[in-house]
Amino acid sequence: MNFTFAAHLRTGLREGFSSPLAAALSLLTGGLIAAIAWVSIRWLLLEAVWPWQEADACRETAGLCWPFLTEKVRLILFGTYPYDLQARPAAVSVMLCLLAILTCRQMVGKPPRLNAGQLAAIWVLVIGLSFVLMGGGVFGLQAVDPVRWNGLPILLILSIVAVALAFPLGVLLTLARVQTSHPILALLASSYVEITRGVPMLTVLFVGIFVLPLTLPAGVSISPVMATLVALVFFHASYFAEDIRGGLLSLPAGQGEAANSLGMTYWQATRLVVLPQAIRRSLPSLVNSLIGAYKDTSLVVVVGIHDLTATARMSFGDPEWRDNALEAYVLVGLWFFLSCAYLSGIGRQLHRNSAS
Amino acid sequence: MLVLALAVFNVLANMEAAGVSPGFGFLVQEAGFDVSGSLIPYSPGDSYARVILVGLANTVFLAAVCLVLATVIGVVFGLVSVGPSPIGRALALAYVEVFRNLPKLLVLLILFVLAVNGLPHVREAISVGPFHLSNRSVNFPVVVSNQRMWFAVAAAVFGLGIGFLWRARQKLAGRRSGAAETVAINLLPIALPLLAILVFQVPVTVSVPELKGFDFQGGGRLSLQFVVIAATLGIYHGAQIAEVVRGGLLAIPKGQTEAAKALGLTPWQSIRLIVLPQVIRIVIPPMNNQYVNLVKNTSIAIAVGYSDLMSVSGTIINQSFKPLEMMLITMGLYLALCLGLTTTFNRYHRRLTRRETR
Numbered sequence: 001m002n003f004t005f006a007a008h009l010r011t012g013l014r015e016g017f018s019s020p021l022a023a024a025l026s027l028l029t030g031g032l033i034a035a036i037a038w039v040s041i042r043w044l045l046l047e048a049v050w051p052w053q054e055a056d057a058c059r060e061t062a063g064l065c066w067p068f069l070t071e072k073v074r075l076i077l078f079g080t081y082p083y084d085l086q087a088r089p090a091a092v093s094v095m096l097c098l099l100a101i102l103t104c105r106q107m108v109g110k111p112p113r114l115n116a117g118q119l120a121a122i123w124v125l126v127i128g129l130s131f132v133l134m135g136g137g138v139f140g141l142q143a144v145d146p147v148r149w150n151g152l153p154i155l156l157i158l159s160i161v162a163v164a165l166a167f168p169l170g171v172l173l174t175l176a177r178v179q180t181s182h183p184i185l186a187l188l189a190s191s192y193v194e195i196t197r198g199v200p201m202l203t204v205l206f207v208g209i210f211v212l213p214l215t216l217p218a219g220v221s222i223s224p225v226m227a228t229l230v231a232l233v234f235f236h237a238s239y240f241a242e243d244i245r246g247g248l249l250s251l252p253a254g255q256g257e258a259a260n261s262l263g264m265t266y267w268q269a270t271r272l273v274v275l276p277q278a279i280r281r282s283l284p285s286l287v288n289s290l291i292g293a294y295k296d297t298s299l300v301v302v303v304g305i306h307d308l309t310a311t312a313r314m315s316f317g318d319p320e321w322r323d324n325a326l327e328a329y330v331l332v333g334l335w336f337f338l339s340c341a342y343l344s345g346i347g348r349q350l351h352r353n354s355a356s
Numbered sequence: 357m358l359v360l361a362l363a364v365f366n367v368l369a370n371m372e373a374a375g376v377s378p379g380f381g382f383l384v385q386e387a388g389f390d391v392s393g394s395l396i397p398y399s400p401g402d403s404y405a406r407v408i409l410v411g412l413a414n415t416v417f418l419a420a421v422c423l424v425l426a427t428v429i430g431v432v433f434g435l436v437s438v439g440p441s442p443i444g445r446a447l448a449l450a451y452v453e454v455f456r457n458l459p460k461l462l463v464l465l466i467l468f469v470l471a472v473n474g475l476p477h478v479r480e481a482i483s484v485g486p487f488h489l490s491n492r493s494v495n496f497p498v499v500v501s502n503q504r505m506w507f508a509v510a511a512a513v514f515g516l517g518i519g520f521l522w523r524a525r526q527k528l529a530g531r532r533s534g535a536a537e538t539v540a541i542n543l544l545p546i547a548l549p550l551l552a553i554l555v556f557q558v559p560v561t562v563s564v565p566e567l568k569g570f571d572f573q574g575g576g577r578l579s580l581q582f583v584v585i586a587a588t589l590g591i592y593h594g595a596q597i598a599e600v601v602r603g604g605l606l607a608i609p610k611g612q613t614e615a616a617k618a619l620g621l622t623p624w625q626s627i628r629l630i631v632l633p634q635v636i637r638i639v640i641p642p643m644n645n646q647y648v649n650l651v652k653n654t655s656i657a658i659a660v661g662y663s664d665l666m667s668v669s670g671t672i673i674n675q676s677f678k679p680l681e682m683m684l685i686t687m688g689l690y691l692a693l694c695l696g697l698t699t700t701f702n703r704y705h706r707r708l709t710r711r712e713t714r
């Protein structure tokens with residue numbers, strides 16, 4: 001062990017200092033890493049106030065304040081959801097995370113193997129259950145206004161449900177765009193996709209929050225959470241449509257033609273032959289869009305939805321804790337980093353699978 | 357179609373119920389709110405159309421700064437990530453990995469908190485000569501413009517024009533300029549304005565920021581919000597551009613540089629003539645994508661209160677209750693910006709690939 005480490009070090013040094021340029025680069029970047037490491041260690045360990053210490057100690061040092069995190073972690077996770085009922089959003093969060101992991105495992109072909117029907121059934125079940133658990137009002141569960149759906153569960157609902165609904169819409173948009181028998185429909189679909197991809201997500205969220213309620217008949221109202229969800233679905237759909245179109249275009253035309261010559265109708269050929277292959281081909285880029293969609297869900301804070309970023313801001317809004325913004329944001333950042341890293345890993349695996 | 361017609365009908369009915377009439381007439385009304393940091397002259401008494409223009413100018417300026425910043429950061433880290441130093445490669449890899457897995461809004465908020473809490477107050481600003489950095493703004497000296505300045509500008513343009521014509525003539529004649537000629541031609545655009553300043557007695561006054569009371573007076577000023585957003589998008593998109601550059605560099609087969617070496621080209625020649633032209637052709641489409649994303653992402657500036665197009669239109673919606681009209685304008689402007697950028701890039705890419713096929 002010791003021997004191999006020394007050998008690695010020797011080859012590393014030999015490579016890192018193989019020329020004056022390499023040596024300069026090594027020193028520069030090594031210095032930068034050392035500086036970052038020093039600042040991080042000082043903040044994380046040396047100047048940190050540990051959970052068993054008094055919270056007052058936080059005012060004296062600039063380091064990580066654990067008492068703040070232990071006191072505010074539930075606020076950051078669930079926001080203003082009624083404190084006694086927070087088992088419900090916790091259950092929803094766990095359920096949605098498990099659902100996401102299960103789906104990812106399906107994509108890379110890991111157990112438990114389910115067929116498409118079973119998977120879709122689980123999705124519908126979990127999403128329905130999430131709304132019931134969050135909102136309550138049935139089965140003797142106390143009703144909770146959507147305004148108080150905060151933190152992690154709302155982030156997961158908005159990203160996972162939006163993605164789940166946007167995906168079929170994206171498939172339909174792609175089909176409308178590539179078919180040739182209705183040119184007007186194709187034109188509408190392609191201009192929709194191009195326009196949505198050419199504007200920032202925030203403008204679409206604004207349309208959802210401000211314009212969507214206007215389009216409803218008098219007397220019908222829509223909660224901001226639902227309006228945001230609708231906006232996200234319509235926004236993500238065009239990105240997914242573009243990915244699936246890429247997969248569809250890379251498919252040899254012979255596939256569809258062969259299906260037609262076997263006597264299949266358009267829908268049979270699409271459903272059984274063309275789409276499954278197109279979607280499989282577009283999975284790597286779909287996962288990329290999915291990561292982008294998940295990260296961008298944090299932007300809903302701008303239109304007043306209290307996701308993780310907003311609850312983090314709530315946690316240090318308290319004047320007593322106003323110097324602890326960094327702790328709250330680092331916690332949120334850690335969550336995003338870990339979840340996105342998992343999704344990136346899935347994406348890389350898909351890429352390898354499709355390459356081999 | 358039916359759904360759409362119903363939606364339009366509902367919009368009209370709802371607007372009537374709220375007592376507002378649809379239309380773009382509100383654009384000439386007085387805006388009545390102030391914006392922080394405007395590039396073009398603006399006062400709260402100006403019209404809504406003017407505020408939108410202010411927002412658009414701020415967005416374009418922000419996007420331009422971020423574009424340059426992200427490209428520089430991205431190219432540097434892209435080069436380091438395929439460079440000779442293993443430590444450098446590890447750093448570049450970690451940088452890309454971290455910022456690919458964080459939402460840009462969170463990066464923005466973290467940097468903003470760090471900047472507000474970490475930087476000193478205006479009175480104890482970090483000063484390097486006439487440049488000052490505080491937790492409110494960056495202040496720097498600027499040359500005060502005046503009417504006669506145009507003489508110098510004209511002289512510079514004239515100098516550039518002569519250089520351009522000269523090079524075109526040399527190219528037509530198939531000659532290479534000598535060292536003295538090259539130096540003289542390229543010094544013209546610098547020397548002529550200086551000469552113009554002397555001859556026409558253009559007053560050159562520099563406004564230097566000075567601490568007066570609670571803030572700096574005079575000089576140029578960039579708000580902390582602007583600096584933080586520019587840094588965020590520079591770092592965030594820098595990571596993605598680094599990945600694009602890395603991909604482009606790795607896509608060039610080793611045989612290309614080896615063949616160049618075998619032909620007797622120096623390393624610099626091989627980079628300039630063999631590697632770079634191919635890399636540029638590979639990276640242009642993904643770079644185009646990045647730049648369009650960057651322009652769209654400038655809209656997150658609203659989260660820290662920089663008056664860009666998005667935040668200005670948000671304020672107008674809240675004031676005038678014209679969400680439909682405002683969103684049409686805002687989306688149209690963003691779309692125009694993105695399409696303009698894409699078209700320019702596509703034209704450039706076509707020109708490059710055409711040269712390849714010839």
